[in-house]
Amino acid sequence: MSAHDVFIxxxxxxxxxxxxxxxxxxxxxxxxxxxxxxxxxxxxxxAMQNVVCQSDDGVVIARGALGGEPAVIAAIEPAFQGGSxxxxxxxxxxxxxxxxxxEFDAGRxxxxxxxxxxxxxxxxxxxxxxxxxxxxxxxxxALRRHVPVVGVIGGMVGCFGGMSLAAxxxxxxxxxxQARLGMNGPEVIEEEAGIGELDSGDxxxxxxxIGGEERVAVGLADTLVEDDTGEVRDAVLAAFxxxxxxxxxxxxxxxxxxRLARVNPDAIDPESLRALWQGDAR
Amino acid sequence: xxNIRYEYPAARPVARRAHVGVVGSGDLEVLLxxxxxxxxxxxxxxSVDGYGHVWKSVLDRFFSRYDGAAKIExxxxxxxxGVVMLRLAEAVEASEPGNAQGDRR
Amino acid sequence: xxxxxxxxxxxxxxxxxxAGGEQxxxxxxxxxxxxxxxxxxxxxxxxxxxxxxxxxxxVVGLEQGWHxxxxxxxxxxxxxxxxxxxxxxxIVDVKSQAYGRxxxxxxxxxxxxxxxxxxxxxxxxxxxxIALIVGPAMSGAYLAHGYxxxxxxxxxxxxxxxxxxxxxxxxxxTRRSVEGLEALGDTVLPMSYKMSAYAKLGxxxxxxxxxxxxxPAAADIERVRASLIAAVADARSGPRDLSNRLASADAxxxxxxxxxxRRRLAEQWDQDPDQDRDAT
Numbered sequence: 229m230s231a232h233d234v235f236i237x238x239x240x241x242x243x244x245x246x247x248x249x250x251x252x253x254x255x256x257x258x259x260x261x262x263x264x265x266x267x268x269x270x271x272x273x274x275a276m277q278n279v280v281c282q283s284d285d286g287v288v289i290a291r292g293a294l295g296g297e298p299a300v301i302a303a304i305e306p307a308f309q310g311g312s313x314x315x316x317x318x319x320x321x322x323x324x325x326x327x328x329x330x331e332f333d334a335g336r337x338x339x340x341x342x343x344x345x346x347x348x349x350x351x352x353x354x355x356x357x358x359x360x361x362x363x364x365x366x367x368x369x370a371l372r373r374h375v376p377v378v379g380v381i382g383g384m385v386g387c388f389g390g391m392s393l394a395a396x397x398x399x400x401x402x403x404x405x406q407a408r409l410g411m412n413g414p415e416v417i418e419e420e421a422g423i424g425e426l427d428s429g430d431x432x433x434x435x436x437x438i439g440g441e442e443r444v445a446v447g448l449a450d451t452l453v454e455d456d457t458g459e460v461r462d463a464v465l466a467a468f469x470x471x472x473x474x475x476x477x478x479x480x481x482x483x484x485x486x487r488l489a490r491v492n493p494d495a496i497d498p499e500s501l502r503a504l505w506q507g508d509a510r
Numbered sequence: 511x512x513n514i515r516y517e518y519p520a521a522r523p524v525a526r527r528a529h530v531g532v533v534g535s536g537d538l539e540v541l542l543x544x545x546x547x548x549x550x551x552x553x554x555x556x557s558v559d560g561y562g563h564v565w566k567s568v569l570d571r572f573f574s575r576y577d578g579a580a581k582i583e584x585x586x587x588x589x590x591x592g593v594v595m596l597r598l599a600e601a602v603e604a605s606e607p608g609n610a611q612g613d614r615r
Numbered sequence: 616x617x618x619x620x621x622x623x624x625x626x627x628x629x630x631x632x633x634a635g636g637e638q639x640x641x642x643x644x645x646x647x648x649x650x651x652x653x654x655x656x657x658x659x660x661x662x663x664x665x666x667x668x669x670x671x672x673x674v675v676g677l678e679q680g681w682h683x684x685x686x687x688x689x690x691x692x693x694x695x696x697x698x699x700x701x702x703x704x705x706i707v708d709v710k711s712q713a714y715g716r717x718x719x720x721x722x723x724x725x726x727x728x729x730x731x732x733x734x735x736x737x738x739x740x741x742x743x744x745i746a747l748i749v750g751p752a753m754s755g756a757y758l759a760h761g762y763x764x765x766x767x768x769x770x771x772x773x774x775x776x777x778x779x780x781x782x783x784x785x786x787x788x789t790r791r792s793v794e795g796l797e798a799l800g801d802t803v804l805p806m807s808y809k810m811s812a813y814a815k816l817g818x819x820x821x822x823x824x825x826x827x828x829x830x831p832a833a834a835d836i837e838r839v840r841a842s843l844i845a846a847v848a849d850a851r852s853g854p855r856d857l858s859n860r861l862a863s864a865d866a867x868x869x870x871x872x873x874x875x876x877r878r879r880l881a882e883q884w885d886q887d888p889d890q891d892r893d894a895t
Contacts, residue, residue: 245532260886262880262883262884262886263876263879263880263883264529265529265539265541266527266529266541266543267879269872269875269876269879271872272871272872273803273805275511276802276803277799277803278511278557279511279557280511280533280555280556280557280585280586280587281533281555281585282532282533282539282585283529283539283541283583283585289880291884305532307532307533307534307535307537308532308533308534315805315870315872315873316872316873316876319872319873319876319877320876320880323876323877323880323881324880326856327880327881327884348779349754349779349780351779351780351785351788351789351806352789352803352806353805353806354778354779354780354785354805354806355777355778355779355804355805355806355807355813355816356805356816356870356873357779357805358754358757358758358762358777358778358779359762359816359818359860360873361758362758362762362763362857363857363860365728365731365735365758365762365763366735366738366763366856366857369731369732369735369736369739370735370739370856389754389755390754390755390758390779392724393724393727393728393731393755393758393759394728395724396722396724396725396727396728396729397728397731397732409724410719410724411712411718411719411723411724411727411755412712412714412718412719412723412755416714416784417714417715417716417719419784419787420714420784421669421714421715421716425669425714425715425716426715426716426719437716437719437720438719438720446722448722448725476732477725478725478728478729478731478732479729479732479733479736481681481684481685481688481729481733482685484681484725484726484729485678485681485682485685488677488678488681488721491721493666493667493668493717496717496720496721497720498720501720501721
């Protein structure tokens with residue numbers, strides 16, 4: 229195929245809404261949304277701050293099948309409040325993961341997937357956003373004993389804030405090149421530490437540090453994909469195929485401390501980090 | 511933020527409910543469902559105040575061609591009249607019998 | 616912050632009777648008596664010599680995250696075959712996560728997740744995990760150190776606060792003055808910086824007032840110790856998950872939406888797919 233043919237054949241994952249992404253990843257015809265727009269579970273906190281609610285509060289929960297196996301997908305909608313997590317949207321994710329864990333208690337199986345597209349806590353709901361993110365963390369740790377919890381970071385918002393910790397707790401992470409994964413957004417770093425610390429306008433630098441290609445290269449994410457729904461789906465299925473590992477990245481304390489010890493903070497950059505960290509067996 | 515409500519006469523029952531859109535900057539979401547009455551009802555929550563007259567003219571134009579007895583809820587984040595008409599048309603299409611599933615951004 | 620005075624260190628020393636006896640580094644951990652058993656006390660303290668320049672205050676950075684995880688996992692491993700699991704007491708005095716480009720490049724999000732993982736795993740293994748908030752408990756730092764606890768206790772004192780973002784930054788982002796932001800917190804409960812407001816969210820097991828958080832007297836320390844002992848017993852009497860956070864009268868009032876969302880999701884979880892008649 230020519231480059232043109234390849235380009236035309238691609239189905240962009242990033243351009244889809246959260247609902248469309250969930251539908252595209254599930255086996256055709258199996259998508260069933262829970263707590264959808266007509267359930268009208270909205271934020272109780274936005275109207276009093278003159279912010280218009282979205283009827284699903286920015287998160288889509290869908291059950292269906294993935295590779296013929298039961299699955300549940302939690303997809304965050306980036307267009308609504310930057311995908312930020314509020315009381316209801318975060319609770320939907322935590323509760324879906326908790327119910328997934330109960331499937332295993334009942335002797336059944338389910339494949340959980342989280343589509344991260346979020347700046348973290350929704351500031352208008354501050355302490356409740358933070359609290360429900362802690363509940364999401366708890367649910368991931370409990371669930372991934374039974375089955376891989378697979379995270380996908382697709383698009384232009386990326387995954388930041390307290391939800392970057394959730395991503396790091398996942399069994400495996402699939403990232404596109406366009407995606408970024410970091411704890412504090414570049415603007416926040418610049419604001420807190422000054423432009424000398426980080427120029428948030430330097431897009432090339434930002435992506436070289438925390439973009440999908442670098443994260444996979446240094447072992448902070450697992451699979452790099454092009455912006456194509458087929459590739460994302462294949463990567464997610466492959467992650468489930470590998471099963472629950474002996475230990476998760478976030479459990480490997482001594483290994484991570486050893487990797488950090490190799491770094492000279494005064495002389496480290498994205499390229500030299502690849503030399504230090506690339507090729508570590510998991 | 512403003513809440514606005516309109517009512518229009520309508521007779522044709524709506525086949526099924528439909529949802530399109532997102533409450534993103536310059537966009538809106540539309541929830542369309544059967545009203546269960548002989549009227550169509552439109553409930554708007556919008557982040558932009560003072561455009562009641564614009565909403566009225568957009569909806570007058572829309573209902574000049576649409577006669578479904580629908581409850582239409584709009585959650586708007588500053589969409590232009592063109593985007594509003596587009597989303598309404600998408601919602602109507604999705605609510606007609608036999609149309610394919612799926613929402614669109 | 617200069618030197619090693621910090622509330623985290625003050626309370627760590629007080630509760631472990633360590634007064635002056637020295638560990639180094641940004642994470643202090645020690646086993647000490649609590650009630651009739653030994654508990655592991657863990658605190659994050661300023662580390663002026665930290666290799667990472669942006670992580671020298673009472674913040675959770677790269678090393679803090681992994682050292683917290685190590686301190687917890689040592690206890691987890693030591694008690695692995697024991698029927699009685701020692702309590703873990705997270706003494707929380709953390710003003711934020713570390714903000715720096717090296718932190719981002721080197722994966723501070725994973726370092727913090729390492730701490731989350733350790734605390735959550737310990738809780739699931741049956742260790743009572745108690746968070747004792749003695750100063751700021753902010754954002755990602757609190758997620759890493761404290762928020763996986765079975766029970767959360769806080770001192771109601773100046774300088775003790777829980778939030779997702781510092782006041783100055785939050786005021787900038789919401790385009791208000793700091794005073795305006797504080798006033799907003801009086802009408803929008805989850806936006807408040809006050810501990811009394813945080814308590815109304817139903818997440819706190821106990822709010823202790825009348826204690827000097829900076830220089831606690833012996834009576835203050837005993838009072839807090841008694842609260843910790845009671846919290847440990849309460850944690851042992853309940854499930855190992857975080858469901859107790861939605862059980863209080865406060866939670867039922869202020870987190871009705873959380874409870875409703877959970878209830879309805881469970882209802883729809885097994886719904887017959889043939890009932891689906893939507894065009895979405």
